[in-house]
Amino acid sequence: MAAKSKVEVKGFEARHYDTLLNVVSLGWYARFIKKAIADLGIRPGERILDLGSGTGRNDELMAKYLQGKGQILGLDIGEEMLEQAYERAAKNPLLKFEKRRIDEPLPYKGEFDRVFICFVLHGFEHPVRKQIVENASRALKPGGVFNIIDYAEFDLEDTSWPFRIFFTKGECELASEFIQHDWKQELREFGFVRFDEKFYLGNKIRLLSAWKKANDQTSEEEQ
Numbered sequence: 001m002a003a004k005s006k007v008e009v010k011g012f013e014a015r016h017y018d019t020l021l022n023v024v025s026l027g028w029y030a031r032f033i034k035k036a037i038a039d040l041g042i043r044p045g046e047r048i049l050d051l052g053s054g055t056g057r058n059d060e061l062m063a064k065y066l067q068g069k070g071q072i073l074g075l076d077i078g079e080e081m082l083e084q085a086y087e088r089a090a091k092n093p094l095l096k097f098e099k100r101r102i103d104e105p106l107p108y109k110g111e112f113d114r115v116f117i118c119f120v121l122h123g124f125e126h127p128v129r130k131q132i133v134e135n136a137s138r139a140l141k142p143g144g145v146f147n148i149i150d151y152a153e154f155d156l157e158d159t160s161w162p163f164r165i166f167f168t169k170g171e172c173e174l175a176s177e178f179i180q181h182d183w184k185q186e187l188r189e190f191g192f193v194r195f196d197e198k199f200y201l202g203n204k205i206r207l208l209s210a211w212k213k214a215n216d217q218t219s220e221e222e223q
């Protein structure tokens with residue numbers, strides 16, 4: 001992975017990842033992620049794949065909507081992040097985590113109702129992002145949904161100075177490049193045909209939902 005990526009989390013930051021996010025954001029992140037996961041519209045019994053699942057915090061939140069049925073499989077490579085996720089899985093039979101790279105071809109084909117990725121995609125070089133999107137598309141059942149929670153497409157010059165400082169100093173260079181892509185157009189190349197967007201923190205964070213073409217869907221039904 002390129003050195004300019006900050007998507008691999010290690011050491012103190014990894015061991016205290018959830019707490020640090022809550023504290024640094026003065027509690028905003030905890031409220032935001034709860035709301036964004038409620039906005040996913042998860043149905044009981046879904047099979048969900050989480051790419052770059054971190055500590056499993058999001059998976060624990062998503063599991064509440066499964067009503068005791070279905071499964072969430074989280075993939076990550078960070079040892080310290082996975083340790084916390086394994087602890088969560090030990091307490092919740094709907095959760096499963098594996099140490100596996102998401103930036104290489106994955107073995108799943110048409111198995112999942114939903115693929116989820118949260119603040120991970122921006123941290124890769126663009127050709128690698130395409131591999132990840134391809135993994136998501138292949139893993140989904142026809143008609144399944146890909147949820148991307150990440151930075152939206154916005155003009156950094158139009159944002160407030162505190163946000164500009166956080167984004168340019170605190171985030172990796174790749175994030176500035178990520179926000180310049182037309183993500184709906186990128187996703188169309190991988191068989192996604194319908195989209196929905198929800199915005200948070202003004203227009204700076206987006207939940208982009210993209211549906212993979214269903215087997216019986218005609219081109220007139222695509223948007």
Ligand SMILES: C[S@@+](CC[C@H](N)C(=O)[O-])C[C@H]1O[C@@H](n2cnc3c(N)ncnc32)[C@H](O)[C@@H]1O
Binds near residue numbers: 009
């Ligand atoms: C910024 S954290 C986000 C974690 C989680 N999605 C969340 O929202 O709390 C990025 C995560 O991606 C994982 N990661 C980075 N590169 C990866 C790769 N190539 N394959 C799998 N996971 C990766 C890191 O270990 C880390 O847990």
